[in-house]
Amino acid sequence: xxxxxxxxxxxxxxxxIKILSxxxxxxxxxxxxxxxxxxxxxxxxxxKALIKAEAYSxxxxxxxxxxxxxxxxxxxxxxxxxxxxxxxxxxxxxIAGLGLRKVEEAIELVDLSLADSKxxxxxxxxxxxxxxxxxxALIGDPNVLLFxxxxxxxxxxxxxxxxxxxxxxxxxxxLTVLLISHDLSLVYEYAxxxxxxxREKMCFGEPRKVLEPHALEELYGSPQKYHIHDDxxx
Amino acid sequence: MTIDLNYLILSAIIAAAAGLIGCFALxxxxxxxxxxxxxxxxxxxxxxxxxxxNPILGGAAALLIGxxxxxxxxxxTKISSEAIIGVIFSASLAIGSLxxxxxxxxxxxFGGFQEINTLxxxxxxxxxxxxxxxxxxxxxxxxxxLISQDLAVTSGIDIKKLNLYFxxxxxxxxxxxxxxxxxxxxGSLIIVxxxxxxxxxxxxxxxxxxxxxxxxxxxxxxxxxxxxxxxTVGPIIVIIASxxxxxxxxxxxxx
Numbered sequence: 001x002x003x004x005x006x007x008x009x010x011x012x013x014x015x016x017i018k019i020l021s022x023x024x025x026x027x028x029x030x031x032x033x034x035x036x037x038x039x040x041x042x043x044x045x046x047x048k049a050l051i052k053a054e055a056y057s058x059x060x061x062x063x064x065x066x067x068x069x070x071x072x073x074x075x076x077x078x079x080x081x082x083x084x085x086x087x088x089x090x091x092x093x094x095i096a097g098l099g100l101r102k103v104e105e106a107i108e109l110v111d112l113s114l115a116d117s118k119x120x121x122x123x124x125x126x127x128x129x130x131x132x133x134x135x136x137a138l139i140g141d142p143n144v145l146l147f148x149x150x151x152x153x154x155x156x157x158x159x160x161x162x163x164x165x166x167x168x169x170x171x172x173x174x175l176t177v178l179l180i181s182h183d184l185s186l187v188y189e190y191a192x193x194x195x196x197x198x199r200e201k202m203c204f205g206e207p208r209k210v211l212e213p214h215a216l217e218e219l220y221g222s223p224q225k226y227h228i229h230d231d232x233x234x
Numbered sequence: 235m236t237i238d239l240n241y242l243i244l245s246a247i248i249a250a251a252a253g254l255i256g257c258f259a260l261x262x263x264x265x266x267x268x269x270x271x272x273x274x275x276x277x278x279x280x281x282x283x284x285x286x287x288n289p290i291l292g293g294a295a296a297l298l299i300g301x302x303x304x305x306x307x308x309x310x311t312k313i314s315s316e317a318i319i320g321v322i323f324s325a326s327l328a329i330g331s332l333x334x335x336x337x338x339x340x341x342x343x344f345g346g347f348q349e350i351n352t353l354x355x356x357x358x359x360x361x362x363x364x365x366x367x368x369x370x371x372x373x374x375x376x377x378x379x380l381i382s383q384d385l386a387v388t389s390g391i392d393i394k395k396l397n398l399y400f401x402x403x404x405x406x407x408x409x410x411x412x413x414x415x416x417x418x419x420x421g422s423l424i425i426v427x428x429x430x431x432x433x434x435x436x437x438x439x440x441x442x443x444x445x446x447x448x449x450x451x452x453x454x455x456x457x458x459x460x461x462x463x464x465x466t467v468g469p470i471i472v473i474i475a476s477x478x479x480x481x482x483x484x485x486x487x488x489x
Contacts, residue, residue: 053387070388075381081261082435083377091374092389120436121381136385 004029004066004144004176005050010058012045019045020056021200027193029063029143032170032177034191034207036184038220041198043180044073047146050178066144069137071130073148073180079122085132086117089139096140106135110165127158134165145169147179159183163190184211184224244359245457246450248410249423251365253449255407256428257442258369258376258400267315269421270323271408274300276330279412283335290354294409300326301405305398361406368403369442372396377438422472427452430479433486448478 005027012020020042027033035043048054051070062068089103096102107117110131121129130150137145150166151159163186170177181187187194188207196202196210196219203210203219216224259267275293282292300322307318369376375396379386386393411420431445456471 048384051384051388053384068388070384072382072384077381078261080432081381082432082441083381083438084436087438088377088381091377092385094374095378095389095391118437133385137388140389 002029002063003027004063005178006059006061007050008059008061010046010049010056010060012042012049012054012056019199020049020197023058023197023201025195025201025204027176027178029176030174031192032179032190034187034194035178035180035197036182036187036194036219037197037202043197044148046197047148047178047180050146062144067140067142068144068146069140069142070146071133071137071148071150074126074153075129075133077122080120081122082120084118085112085121085124085128085135086114088121088132089117089135092136092139098139102139103135106138109138109169110135125158126153126155127162130154130158130162131165134162134169138169141173142175143173144176144178147177149180149182151181151183166190184216187211240355242454242457244355244362245453247359247362247366248407249427249449249453250446251362251369252407252411252420252424253427253431253445253447254369254442255365255404256424256449257431257445258373258380259404259424260428260432261380262400264315264319264404265421265425267319267404269425270319271297271300271405272412272420273323273327273330274405275326275408275412277326277333278330280330280332280334284333288354290409290412293412294406296326297405297409298402301401302398305401308397309394358410362410365403365407365410368399372399373438373442376400423449423453423475426472426475426479430475430482433479434482448475452478 003026007026008024010020010023011018023046035046037043045054047070049056050060051068052060086103086107089106090100093100093103104114107114112128112131112135116124116128117132121132124132130153134145134150145166147166151162154162166177166179167190169175179191188211191207193205194207194210195204196215198219203215213223259265275297278292278294278296279289280292281296282289285292304315304318304322307313308315375386375389375391378389379391379393379396383393386396407424408420411423427445427449428441430448431441435441435444452471452475456474457467459465459474460467460470
């Protein structure tokens with residue numbers, strides 16, 4: 001399959017401090033890539049460069065005509081913001097020149113109820129708000145989804161549901177998915193390839209090939225405990 | 235003192251503009267800014283009074299320069315807009331109080347430029363309608379960018395341009411308010427109706443419409459009461475809006 005994204009020699013600096021240096025990798029269309037690494041490794045910054053929200057040097061080449069849906073890390077929202085989920089979604093639809101039908105479709109796709117979508121976003125649970133953000137990303141029919149820690153702020157049963165949802169959407173819509181995750185067992189389960197990042201590329205490839213205990217120790221600076229769910233992979 | 239009907243209509247349009255832009259200023263946490271902007275107008279007001287030109291024009295020029303400076307510094311450095319506005323506003327206040335003749339300073343701060351000619355009326359009405367149109371046309375972009383800048387970028391919103399327009403229209407609103415409430419009290423007219431509306435609302439649509447209603451109601455009743463009892467207009471308007479805010483506290487809708 002053809003590459004949908006090619007990153008060449010990507011570097012990001014704040015003043016004299018280099019946060020990311022010389023990063024190169026590519027992502028195949030329809031595949032899923034997990035980005036793992038310790039806190040401060042530059043994972044979120046990499047995503048911001050990919051959506052062109054952060055200045056960088058080097059090359060980020062998306063396949064022409066690609067549409068990106070981005071789901072940011074847990075947002076720090078005021079609880080009393082009088083904006084409903086439906087209004088937030090409609091705002092995106094309106095900017096994209098789409099009708100309310102697309103909003104209802106997106107709400108249905110992420111299993112959010114219409115009644116919940118009429119709630120102010122501050123009243124939603126972590127899982128409901130995450131679904132709202134996924135619906136937001138889906139409006140405009142993207143072919144790539146970027147998730148920055150899709151399950152931060154979501155309780156354990158909710159986390160699995162979010163991952164199932166991502167997986168279902170990926171299959172239904174033939175999406176390419178890039179996600180940042182701290183959950184190594186989920187990376188094994190859902191990612192075709194993994195990029196280990198700690199300010200530079202530490203490893204890249206199929207999770208079961210590259211995620212050796214010593215590679216993880218090198219990445220995180222300490223031994224990692226994880227479980228491989230062999231039963232989920234055929 | 236009698237009030238001209240045209241002046242009442244104009245005040246209502248300005249109040250509507252202030253209510254609308256105040257909603258986004260409040261949600262963008264620019265509460266300090268609206269107060270500060272009033273002060274940024276001061277050096278311009280002072281100079282205009284000294285050179286005997288229309289004080290509003292002077293205030294407008296000072297504000298637009300101030301707004302542009304804030305936007306520019308914010309873009310060139312990583313200093314928060316709050317800090318930049320703080321610096322520019324204190325400097326303006328200092329300069330303004332030095333060059334504004336003392337007898338005019340109170341007037342500039344608390345309002346009182348009551349004479350209004352037809353041209354001014356037309357310009358003010360045009361600017362207010364432009365502010366209202368800007369907010370109504372861009373409310374979707376504004377709401378997404380206040381929730382997340384990254385979501386705004388991926389939705390195809392040019393945040394820099396949007397912020398520049400917002401701060402310029404915000405400055406224009408403050409200038410308009412100088413007509414009746416003076417530099418010091420304009421901030422309240424932008425923030426108080428929006429704060430009251432935010433507290434009682436559970437959706438953006440309700441917040442925007444109730445802020446407009448509260449702002450227009452306080453302004454019109456303030457004008458009538460002030461003229462009836464021969465009081466300064468600005469403080470009366472703000473007091474009425476504040477009373478509505480406190481009444482609103484009693485009627486928070488149930489979650």
